[in-house]
Amino acid sequence: MSGRRSRSAATDRLLRYGPALAAAGVLGGRYALETLRHRREDGHGYRLRGEVLDVGSPGFLRAAEALTAAPISAGNDLELLINGDAIFPAFLATIANAQKTINLLTYVYWQGEIAERVAACLAERARAGVQVNVLLDAFGTAKMERRLLRQLADAGASVAIFRPLRPYALGRTNNRTHRKILVADGAVGMIGGVGIATEWTGDAQDPQHWRDTHVKVRGPIVRGLQGAFAENWLEATGDVLVGPDHLPALEPADGAGNMQLVRSSAGVGDTNAEALFFLAVACAQQSLDLTSAYFTPRPAFVEALVEAARRGVAVRVLVPGRYTDKESVRQAGRAVYRTLLDAGVRIFEYEQTMLHAKTLTVDGRWSTIGSVNFDNRSFQLNDEATLCVQSESLADQLTRQFEKDLSVSREILGSSWNRRGIIDRARERAAVLLRREL
DSSP states (O other): HHHHHHHHHHHHHHHHHHHHHHHHHHHHHHHHHHHHTTTTSOOOOOOOOOOOOOTTTTTHHHHHHHHHHHBBBOSEEEEEEEEEHHHEEEEEEEHHHHSEEEEHHHHHHHSSSHHHHHHHHHHHHHHHEEEEEEETTTTTTSSOHHHHHHHHHTTTOEEESSOOOOOOOOOOOOEEEEEEEEEEETTTTHHHHHHHGGGSSSOOOOSSOOOOEEEESSSTTTTHHHHHHHHHHHHOOOOOOOOTTHHHHHHOOEEEOOOEEEEEEOOSSOOHHHHHHHHHHHHOOSSSEEEESSEEOOOHHHHHHHHHTTTTOEEEEEOOOOTOOOOOOOOOOHHHHHHHHTTEEEEEEEESBOOOOOOOOEETTEEEOOOOOOOOOOIIBBBEEEEEEHHHHHHHHHHHHHHHHHHHEEEEEEHHHHOOHHHHHHHHHHTTGGGGGG
C-alpha cells in the first residue's frame, strides 16, 4: 500500500514539475547554443596573424574572399546615391524598366506615399507579365498597409513573409533578414540602408526625413545581390530561382573597381560580417571613416578600433545624435565612448536628423555600403548583405559625403564627456546590459 502511495506521489510530482523541467531544459539548451554563438563576448578579441595587408591590394581582396566566400568581381559599374531624393527615383526606374524579373527584399516597408508608389510600380510590372517576387521581413514590415500586399497579389506578384512568428520556431524569432536588395532582370541591382517609408524620402533636410546611402550597380556583381535575395527566398518559399531571367550572362560594365558582395547569416561562431569588418579595421594604415546607424560594438571591436588609433590610424566614427530612433542603442554605444576617446578615436553625433547610413571607408581605397551596422544585431543575429568596393573614386565620394555629414554633427570631446551627469552614466550602464540583443 505504501509502495503504491509512494509511486503515486512520485507520479504526481512528475506531472506537476515535469513540464517546467522540460521547458527549463529547452531554454537551457538554447542558452548554451547562444553562449557558443557569443563565445567571445567576455573573452579575448581577434588578432591578425601575418603581414598587415594594403586594402588596395589584390592580397586584401583574396583574404576577404577566403574569410567570407564572396568572390572577387571585376568589370562593374556603380552609382552612389545619397538620400531619398536621389535613391527613390533610381529605385522606381529600376523597377519600371524591368522586362522579365524583379526580386525585392527589404527589412523595412512601412507607410507613406513612397510605399504606395513602390507597390503600384511593382503591381504594374506584374500585370505586364514580369515575374515579381517580393520578400518582406515579418518584423520589419509589421507597420506596412496590408492592402498593399493584396494589391501586389491581385496583380500577380509573389509575396512572401520571412520568418513569421511560429510557436515551434521561437528560437529563430530574434534572427531577422535585415537585407535591402533590389534586382531587375538579374542585371541591375541596388543595395544599401534605405527602407521603403516616408522617413527615407527627401534630402535629410529635417528630423522627419532621414539620412541614408544606397548604390546602384551593373555587371557581374549583380549575381551576388541575386544570390543574397535567392538565399532568403528559398527559406521563405522553397523556390529555387534559376534560369536566364534571374541569372543571365552578365557582360562586364565600364569598371568601377573590384567588388565583392558579402552576405552574412546568424550561426554558431563568427559571421562573415564580423570577419570582414575586423579584417578591414585591422588592415587600416592611414584612415578609417565609419558611419553606423546603430553603434554598440562588443569588446572585440572596441579593441580593434582602439588598436587602429594607437598605431596612428585617423579613426573617425559618425553615429546618430539626439534624433536617433532607438535611444537605448545610442546609450549602449555611448558606454564605450570613454575608451575610444582615450585612444584617440574621434566620435561625432549627427545632429540634423536620424542617421541611418552604414558605410566604412579605409585608407581612401576600400569601402563598404550595405545593411551592416556596427552592432551585435548585424554581426551575430541578422542576415545582412554589404557591397565592398576597392576604388579610390568611390572612397573619395564617400569621404566627401562624410565630411559634409560632419559639418552638421557635434564632436564628442573628452573634456566635456567627463563632465556628463550621473543620470547619463547610469543610463549608459543600464543600456549596455542589453547590448547583446541590440
